[in-house]
Amino acid sequence: MRKVKRPNDLPLDVLLTCISNYQDSYLVKRLKSIGPEVEAVSEIFEDKVKNQRLHTLEPHDNVMSIVTTQEMKNVYNDKFVKKGQPGRDIYDRLLNAPTLNKCPFCGYRVVSTLDHHLPKAKYPTLAVTPTNLIPSCFDCNKTKTAVRPLTPQEETLHPYFDNVEDDLWLKANVIEQFPIVFKYYVDKPDNWDELTFQRVKNHFKVFELGKLFSILAAGELPMRELTLNRIYYKAGSDILRLQLKDYAESVEQVHLNSWQAAMFRALEESEWFIQEYFSHQGKQNA
Ligand SMILES: [Zn+2]
Known part of the structure; x- marks a missing residue:
């Protein structure tokens, strides 16, 4: 999970911008009248996100019996997402906030x-x-679906408020077979409380990250094999281990919990890979 700088746009300003070109004056009047409610609920929402209490925020069928759910969906779809509409600039800014659009x-x-x-x-x-x-x-948007958390443990990480980037938690194991399979998992750092650990595990499960990272790693290793094979045969297993450590540290400079770093660390820690993998394969790429 990568942290993203939280947007500073105020909920009421966004709502008023979105509805600024509606022609239906009665609809505009009703939407304007829910402004204080939007502000208040948004504030409660943020407070609950920060305190892992989001599961206590009750769902609602409409906004104060003044605006329907469908009308709020229309504001989002027709006035915020649609190109050329008043909210689209804000939409684009939120969309483009993550580094390298990741x-x-x-x-x-x-x-x-x-x-x-x-x-x-x-x-x-x-x-x-x-x-x-x-x-x-x-x-990720499709995988998460429209579920709401029922317990604190079920609250997926919120990239504007949660930060788990500075602690090493993503690990992988090498399954000793040909071709190698990497099994990814969340490892609890000592400084985490149990709730943080459960939330990260839930995030990992909900977004099916273990499966994604295993597929990526299975494609990455063959592209490194020629180099690693040459190191093993020319310089020996100790230097091979150092090379893997070097690869891992290089990736960690950018993202501590990247799937590549976990993959290289897993290979480095696998005695089977270091000592036997290339000799078992019996092919020397000189
Ligand atoms: Zn994604």
Whole structure:
């Protein structure tokens, strides 16, 4: 999970911008009248996200019986997402916030949409609240689906408020077979409390990161094999281990919990890979 700088746009300003070119004056009047409610619920939402209490925020069927869920969905879809409409500039800014346009949930695929952290179908008041809108790749957005957390452990990480980038938690094991399989898992750092650990594990499960990283690693190793094979035969297993350590440290400089770093660390720690892998294969790439 990658942290993203939280947007500073105020929920009420976003709502008013979005509805600024509606022709239906009665609709505009009703939408304007829910402004204080949007502000208040947005503030409660942020407070609960920060304190892992989001599961206590009750879903609602409409906004104060004044604006329907469908009308809030229309504001989002027709006035915020649609090109040329008044909210689109804000949408683009949120979408383009992550470094290199990488999806903060998987850290791998490219951002293509905004994900409602709490689904707009169940929380229409938060339909255009910027801190409820997180840049996401298509797959992560689809995988998460419109579920709401029922316990603190089920609260997936929020890239604007949660930061787990500075602690090493992503690990992998080498499954000793040909071709090698990497099994990824979340390892609890000593300084984490149990809730943080459970939330990261849940995030890892919900976004199916273990499966994604295993597939990526299975494709990465063959591209490194020629170099590693030559090192093994020319310089020996100790130098091979140092090379893997070097690869891991190089990737960690950019992202401590990247799948590549975990993959190289797993290879470095596998006696089987260091001592036997290339000799078992019996092919020397001189
Ligand atoms: Zn993603």
